[in-house]
Structure formats: structure tokens, C-alpha cells
Amino acid sequence: MTIITPTFANESLLKDAAFINGEWVKSTAEYFEVTDPATGAVIRSLPDQPLEVVDEAIDVAFEAFKSFKLTAPRQRATWLRKIFSLMMENIDDLAKILSWENGKPLAEAKGEIKYAASFFEWFSEEAPRIYGTAITPGIEGNRAFTRREPIGVCGIICPWNFPSAMIARKAAAALAAGCTVVIKPDSQTPLSALGLAHLVQEAGIPPGVFNIVLSHSKTPEFGLKLCESTKVRKVSFTGSTAVGKILMKQSASTMKKLSLELGGNAPFIVFDDADLDKAVEQAIACKFRGMGQTCVCANRFYVQRSIHDQFAVKLAEKVEKFVIGHGLDNGVTHGPMINPKSIEKVEAHVKDAVEKGAKTVLEGGRLPKLGPAFYAPTVLSHVPQTADVASQETFGPLCAIIPFETAEEVVGYANASELGLASYVFSKNVDTLYGVSEALETGMVACNTGLFSDATVPFGGVKESGYGREGSLHGLDDYTVIKTTIIGNVPKYL
Numbered sequence: 001m002t003i004i005t006p007t008f009a010n011e012s013l014l015k016d017a018a019f020i021n022g023e024w025v026k027s028t029a030e031y032f033e034v035t036d037p038a039t040g041a042v043i044r045s046l047p048d049q050p051l052e053v054v055d056e057a058i059d060v061a062f063e064a065f066k067s068f069k070l071t072a073p074r075q076r077a078t079w080l081r082k083i084f085s086l087m088m089e090n091i092d093d094l095a096k097i098l099s100w101e102n103g104k105p106l107a108e109a110k111g112e113i114k115y116a117a118s119f120f121e122w123f124s125e126e127a128p129r130i131y132g133t134a135i136t137p138g139i140e141g142n143r144a145f146t147r148r149e150p151i152g153v154c155g156i157i158c159p160w161n162f163p164s165a166m167i168a169r170k171a172a173a174a175l176a177a178g179c180t181v182v183i184k185p186d187s188q189t190p191l192s193a194l195g196l197a198h199l200v201q202e203a204g205i206p207p208g209v210f211n212i213v214l215s216h217s218k219t220p221e222f223g224l225k226l227c228e229s230t231k232v233r234k235v236s237f238t239g240s241t242a243v244g245k246i247l248m249k250q251s252a253s254t255m256k257k258l259s260l261e262l263g264g265n266a267p268f269i270v271f272d273d274a275d276l277d278k279a280v281e282q283a284i285a286c287k288f289r290g291m292g293q294t295c296v297c298a299n300r301f302y303v304q305r306s307i308h309d310q311f312a313v314k315l316a317e318k319v320e321k322f323v324i325g326h327g328l329d330n331g332v333t334h335g336p337m338i339n340p341k342s343i344e345k346v347e348a349h350v351k352d353a354v355e356k357g358a359k360t361v362l363e364g365g366r367l368p369k370l371g372p373a374f375y376a377p378t379v380l381s382h383v384p385q386t387a388d389v390a391s392q393e394t395f396g397p398l399c400a401i402i403p404f405e406t407a408e409e410v411v412g413y414a415n416a417s418e419l420g421l422a423s424y425v426f427s428k429n430v431d432t433l434y435g436v437s438e439a440l441e442t443g444m445v446a447c448n449t450g451l452f453s454d455a456t457v458p459f460g461g462v463k464e465s466g467y468g469r470e471g472s473l474h475g476l477d478d479y480t481v482i483k484t485t486i487i488g489n490v491p492k493y494l
């Protein structure tokens with residue numbers, strides 16, 4: 001595939017350095033390369049920073065917290081609103097950077113930048129609305145009130161599939177609460193984070209409040225430092241359940257508060273009274289954000305037996321029309337996977353399902369002419385519940401369609417997973433929607449839609465999909481602690 005090098009209206013958004021204490025830090029002996037997943041071409045070389053840098057960044061954030069926590073909420077709201085405005089002003093360039101390093105098509109990348117910016121907008125509005133309570137305690141003469149105080153320095157570790165939005169969802173809430181942050185972006189997609197840091201600085205956020213450290217070779221060690229530091233009071237992580245469990249273990253020694261947004265295995269349930277065309281259209285929208293590499297992507301389609309074959313054919317007809325190519329090419333609807341290795345799990349799940357009796361509706365497969373990270377989606381029907389795809393997250397473009405007969409049966413299938421992030425239910429019957437959504441063991445249930453992510457609604461999982469809620473009126477809770485003040489022996493003036 002031809003190498004594509006985008007041009008930018010605002011070249012200063014494209015950085016090749018870490019960001020600590022308001023300075024761009026470049027000097028180091030080692031570097032790592034950020035590449036275009038579509039072509040493998042190097043976009044930038046970035047410093048593979050030494051471990052001591054994490055301590056430095058934590059110290060800086062710790063010092064900055066002393067004054068930042070005292071800033072007026074209205075002032076923080078103004079800064080956050082400014083970041084939102086700057087992101088929207090620079091949306092075209094930010095989307096190009098994101099598409100270039102992650103591979104998602106430009107239109108989808110623009111959607112992500114809007115989504116990311118919306119967290120700064122939302123939390124700019126939440127910052128002045130951090131309330132406490134007034135209590136009349138049981139002990140006579142005592143009065144009490146509570147305040148929500150910022151928790152302190154927050155370590156933020158993010159994945160590559162939403163290089164802008166996952167950082168925004170955490171950092172906007174942290175800053176609104178009055179916390180300072182040390183961010184470790186994924187080494188495959190750090191450029192979006194650095195572009196954001198440029199705008200954070202331009203918005204006037206004080207030095208030391210928002211810091212980004214970079215590493216490719218020492219990611220686990222960076223994570224360990226953030227977890228074990230007594231100066232870091234909270235770690236917020238989005239990524240796999242396996243890494244979430246490591247971070248949880250590592251955080252035990254400091255009793256750190258954690259937010260863990262982990263893997264999903266979303267069931268997408270279609271009852272035979274649903275609007276079939278709408279369900280198919282929403283299935284595509286849900287499954288193919290980021291070419292199936294989204295934690296809330298449908299992983300298993302449960303379709304009631306009477307409409308199962310029809311659903312499979314209609315879905316495959318639409319999938320066949322995808323225009324797969326470089327995310328920055330005009331007309332491309334779907335891009336590459338993040339790297340060639342991620343295709344292996346898709347292939348393993350296809351092979352396993354077919355061996356267990358699934359029928360191939362659309363074969364799909366690797367697209368070597370486009371590049372080693374390209375894969376055309378596979379659609380399988382009559383997938384048995386015993387197939388690996390029913391119990392494991394594929395995180396790629398496989399549509400596995402599993403037939404079911406009754407609501408009880410499908411709820412049993414859907415809940416037979418250790419993961420519980422999102423689920424989807426399609427029906428025109430309100431009883432079905434209510435009953436099934438209440439029975440599903442997931443943090444989020446979307447009814448009659450495949451897209452629901454929005455700064456206003458709480459995002460998060462149950463079971464091994466983690467805990468904590470991001471966005472919404474609950475999003476600040478994870479970055480604050482409740483301080484109770486009691487005033488005793490209040491005199492009685494009668």
C-alpha cells in the first residue's frame with residue numbers, strides 16, 4: 001500500500017517528546033517508533049524514557065497538587081471548557097493524527113475527537129457542582145457535614161483503541177475534581193495524547209498538573225511505579241482484564257483507589273419481534289467501530305431461531321460492501337487492525353467455531369495485498385454456544401451468530417461469562433426489554449440501539465470487566481474522597 005503522509009494546518013500538534021511540568025522532554029538514550037498500522041511506515045520516533053522519569057513526573061504532580069487542589073472550581077471549569085473549544089477548533093488535525101497512528105477511518109477518528117472533547121465540556125460543567133451533605137448525627141450536640149475533596153495525584157494508563165477518548169474520559173474528571181495526573185499512553189498510539197497535551201498547555205492549565213510519560217520497552221515497570229508510589233493516590237486503567245488484575249495486585253501495598261475499565265464480551269440479543277433491518281444496521285454500527293476492536297463491540301450475536309438465517313444473510317450483505325483500506329484514504333469505511341498479531345485471535349476463533357459446526361456465511365480473511373494488518377470480516381452462523389467466541393473476547397472483525405429459542409435460554413447464555421461490560425437487546429416488546437435487561441449481568445444494557453457511548457451516561461462494567469464509572473454525574477466520584485467534619489457540643493441557646 002502507498003505510504004500516506006497527511007498535512008496539518010497546525011503542525012505544533014504533532015509532538016515527539018514527553019510532557020512533564022509544562023516542558024517537552026526529549027533527551028534520552030533510547031527511542032521507540034510509532035508506525036502507521038496500514039503501511040508499517042514510521043510516523044515518529046519518541047523517547048523510550050528511563051524508569052526514573054516516572055518518579056520525576058510523580059514528584060512534579062505531587063507538588064502541583066498542593067496548589068491545584070485549592071483552585072476555585074469555576075476556574076477549573078473555565079480551563080476545561082477552553083480545552084474543549086481548542087479540541088473542536090483543531091478537530092481536523094487531531095483526527096488525522098489519530099487515524100494515522102491507530103488506523104481507524106478519518107470520519108470515525110473525527111467522531112472520537114468529538115467524543116473526547118465532550119468529556120472536557122461535560123466535566124467543565126460538573127466541576128462547580130461538587131456537593132457534600134449536612135447531617136444531624138445520633139450523638140446529641142454533634143453536627144456533621146461532608147465535603148468531596150480531590151483524591152490527589154492520579155496515574156492514568158490507557159490503551160490504543162481510543163487514543164484520545166480514553167485519556168479524556170479520565171483526565172477531564174480528574175482535573176475537574178482538582179487532581180493532578182501522570183498519564184502513560186499506549187506506545188502504539190501516543191501522538192494523540194501528546195497533541196492533547198499541547199492544547200491543555202495552551203488552555204492555561206498550570207505546569208505539573210497534566211503530565212505524559214512515554215515508554216515502549218518498560219511499560220510494566222512504569223505501571224508498577226505508579227501502583228507502588230505512596231504519592232499516587234489513585235490509578236485509573238482501561239485495558240484488558242489480565243493487566244487489570246496485575247495492577248490490582250500491585251496496588252494492594254498502598255491501598256490505592258482504582259478504576260478498572262476492562263475487557264468485554266458483549267452479547268447482542270435479537271428477538272424475533274424486533275425490527276430486523278434496524279437490528280442489522282445497529283449490529284454493524286456496534287460490531288465494527290474500530291474494526292471490532294472496542295470493549296463494547298458485540299462479541300456474540302444471539303438471534304432467535306425463526307429469524308436467525310435471515311439476520312445472517314442481511315448482515316453479510318452489508319459487511320460485503322465495506323471499503324477496506326488506509327484510514328486516511330477517501331471513501332474508506334474500515335481500516336486495518338492495530339497490528340498483524342491481533343488477527344491471530346480472530347483466526348483462532350473462526351477455526352474453532354467452524355470445527356464445532358458453525359456455517360460460513362462470509363468467509364473474510366487476511367488481505368495481504370493491502371498489508372499484513374488487514375483482515376476482511378468473517379460472518380459465521382449456527383455457531384454453537386460451546387465455541388470459544390461465546391466465552392472469550394475476540395476483539396476483531398468476526399460476527400458469530402448463535403441461535404436461541406427462549407428468553408430464559410438466551411439470558412443463561414449471555415450471563416455464562418466472567419465478563420460483564422455491555423449488552424444489547426432488540427425487541428418491540430417492552431416486557432422483553434425490561435425483563436431481559438434487568439436479568440443481564442453487565443454494567444450497561446443498550447436496548448434497540450448499538451451505539452450508546454456518551455459523556456452523560458455512566459460507563460463501566462461488573463464482574464471481571466472491572467469497576468468504577470466514567471462520565472456522567474458519577475464520573476467525579478472516583479477522583480474524590482469524602483471528608484466528614486464533626487462539630488461537637490453545640491450549645492443550646494434556649
Ligand SMILES: NC(=O)c1ccc[n+]([C@@H]2O[C@H](COP(=O)([O-])OP(=O)(O)OC[C@H]3O[C@@H](n4cnc5c(N)ncnc54)[C@H](O)[C@@H]3O)[C@@H](O)[C@H]2O)c1
Pocket residue numbers: 157158159160161184185186187219220221222223224238239240241243244246260261262263264294295296393395421461465
Ligand atoms: N472497559 C473499557 O472501557 C475498555 C476500553 C477499551 C479497551 N478495553 C479492553 O482493553 C483490551 C484491549 O486493549 P489492549 O490489548 O491494549 O489491552 P492491554 O491490557 O494489553 O493494554 C492496555 C494498556 O496497558 C498497558 N500495559 C500492558 N501491560 C501493562 C502492565 N503490566 N502495567 C501497566 N500497563 C500495562 C499497555 O501498554 C496498554 O497501554 C480489551 O480487552 C478491551 O476490551 C476496555
Ligand SMILES: O=CCCC(=O)O
Pocket residue numbers: 161162165293294295296453459
Ligand atoms: O473501548 C472501549 C471504550 C468504548 C466507548 O467508550 O464507547
